[in-house]
Amino acid sequence: MYQTGNIYLITGIAVTGGMLFGFDIASLSAILPTQEYRCYFNQGGGSMATNDCQGPDASVQGGISASMPGGSFLGAIASGFLSDMFGRKTSVQYGCAIWIVGSIITAASQNIGMLVAGRFINGLSIGIASAQVPVYVSELAPPSKRGRVVGAQQWAITWGILIIWLAKQDRWEDTHNVLALVHAKGDRNAPFVHMELQEIRDMVEFERRNQDVSYFELFKPKMINRTHIGVFTQIWSQLTGMNVMMYYISYVFAMAGLTGNVGLYSSSIQYVINVFMTIPALIWIDRWGRRLPLLIGCTFMGIWMYANAGIMATYGRPAPPGGLNGVPEESWQISGAPSRAVIACTYLFVASYAPTMGPVSWIYPPELFPLRVRGKAVALCTCANWIFNFALSYFVPPAFVNIQWKVYIVFGVFLTAMTIHIFFMFPETAGKTLEEVEDMFLSDVKAWNTKVQYASVRRAEMGDVGDVEKRLSVGHHETSPEAKTEPTATTEAKV
Numbered sequence: 001m002y003q004t005g006n007i008y009l010i011t012g013i014a015v016t017g018g019m020l021f022g023f024d025i026a027s028l029s030a031i032l033p034t035q036e037y038r039c040y041f042n043q044g045g046g047s048m049a050t051n052d053c054q055g056p057d058a059s060v061q062g063g064i065s066a067s068m069p070g071g072s073f074l075g076a077i078a079s080g081f082l083s084d085m086f087g088r089k090t091s092v093q094y095g096c097a098i099w100i101v102g103s104i105i106t107a108a109s110q111n112i113g114m115l116v117a118g119r120f121i122n123g124l125s126i127g128i129a130s131a132q133v134p135v136y137v138s139e140l141a142p143p144s145k146r147g148r149v150v151g152a153q154q155w156a157i158t159w160g161i162l163i164i165w166l167a168k169q170d171r172w173e174d175t176h177n178v179l180a181l182v183h184a185k186g187d188r189n190a191p192f193v194h195m196e197l198q199e200i201r202d203m204v205e206f207e208r209r210n211q212d213v214s215y216f217e218l219f220k221p222k223m224i225n226r227t228h229i230g231v232f233t234q235i236w237s238q239l240t241g242m243n244v245m246m247y248y249i250s251y252v253f254a255m256a257g258l259t260g261n262v263g264l265y266s267s268s269i270q271y272v273i274n275v276f277m278t279i280p281a282l283i284w285i286d287r288w289g290r291r292l293p294l295l296i297g298c299t300f301m302g303i304w305m306y307a308n309a310g311i312m313a314t315y316g317r318p319a320p321p322g323g324l325n326g327v328p329e330e331s332w333q334i335s336g337a338p339s340r341a342v343i344a345c346t347y348l349f350v351a352s353y354a355p356t357m358g359p360v361s362w363i364y365p366p367e368l369f370p371l372r373v374r375g376k377a378v379a380l381c382t383c384a385n386w387i388f389n390f391a392l393s394y395f396v397p398p399a400f401v402n403i404q405w406k407v408y409i410v411f412g413v414f415l416t417a418m419t420i421h422i423f424f425m426f427p428e429t430a431g432k433t434l435e436e437v438e439d440m441f442l443s444d445v446k447a448w449n450t451k452v453q454y455a456s457v458r459r460a461e462m463g464d465v466g467d468v469e470k471r472l473s474v475g476h477h478e479t480s481p482e483a484k485t486e487p488t489a490t491t492e493a494k495v
Helices: 007-031 035-040 058-086 088-107 114-141 148-150 157-168 174-182 193-209 215-219 224-237 242-247 249-255 258-288 291-315 335-355 357-368 371-402 406-425 434-442 452-463 463-478 489-494
Strands: none
Touching: 007 434, 058 088, 058 148, 058 371, 114 371, 148 258, 157 242, 157 357, 215 224, 215 371, 224 242, 224 357, 224 371, 224 406, 242 249, 242 335, 242 371, 249 258, 249 335, 258 291, 258 335, 258 357, 291 335, 291 357, 291 434, 357 371, 357 434
């Protein structure tokens, strides 16, 4: 059977799984303002004939939107057990099968209950994939490219699993061949390939000695700080307001005076900005690091949130009773140049999120944890993401009805708090092997004193024999009876 070692080709194929959540956001956002949706699931007045259906109540619409992240929360919890029982690949395959079932139910929905059920089942799929795909990527990618590929959530899952399955069956010749194909264009004698092979041996030996790990491991004294950082990385990614603003962008643009196709096209521009502004992070995120993008991104997102709040409060006015176009969530209105400023700030907010918090929130958690707990740790972090997604999806429609433009103030305050938290508590992990990350957390170094270490790991990957031999000697040392109980961290990053 034909095999390819081109990681970018494999990434292009694997990206399909990472598109599920984005597909859900874009599709829901697109149908919310349509009369067909509002009339089919109508709970208020109006009719299709008069083109003024109000659609579901605000709280019910929040529940419809929140049903997907609610399912994702449970899917993420289950993924930790599925991954330990069946492996990463099989877990992702289960997620794909669940997605098909949920999509069929959603497409065939005859009422709100059926729609919620279909979206909840889709959420189970997304929860599994979102928790385990980043783990796959971090375990396979070399340290100098780990951020690039995890940020895309697109990596050669099959290669990583193939290597481990082969190694666990002691098929070391096949393992050697796969590593050579992926990392050295088939050169079995490349120094980096030999280093990887040795570290995989160490990792497999370690796994055989440490089979049972529970979630309680994550709350022990030497692990709880990492758990707190990983969990808050995902919580903060939701409290930026990005995903809920993407869900409900139709409300925002309607309040700014955009309706019909103009509103739809304006929403589409936001999605294009999101796609293209993510590209710089995929190219340079391992050189930029993790802290700097997070700090810059949160600062600028906060600026745009406060700006929108100020513009709406100063130049806007309450909408007529019942909301614009008969939609209660469209509770404020603004026009002229100020409305264009709101749209511009919204676009700038997306442009600030896409190369910073967006990819880093998925890159960072897998880098924090040692091998023995990584599957469950990332599952727990992802659960935090989805439970806050659920809460915010439910919160925003009623919030637009009740506090109007002040919704922007709420998210601005969250962004201010996360900027401070990140500066004082989030250390730099970019360019470090996972063993170096382990040592960093066991030391007294302050988060703001940690730096990106890109050059050293890049030299090892490019074949610096001295550095490779040094890392190999560390690997052999780690597996001696007197050594630590962890394999080398580069092993963890690779497998």
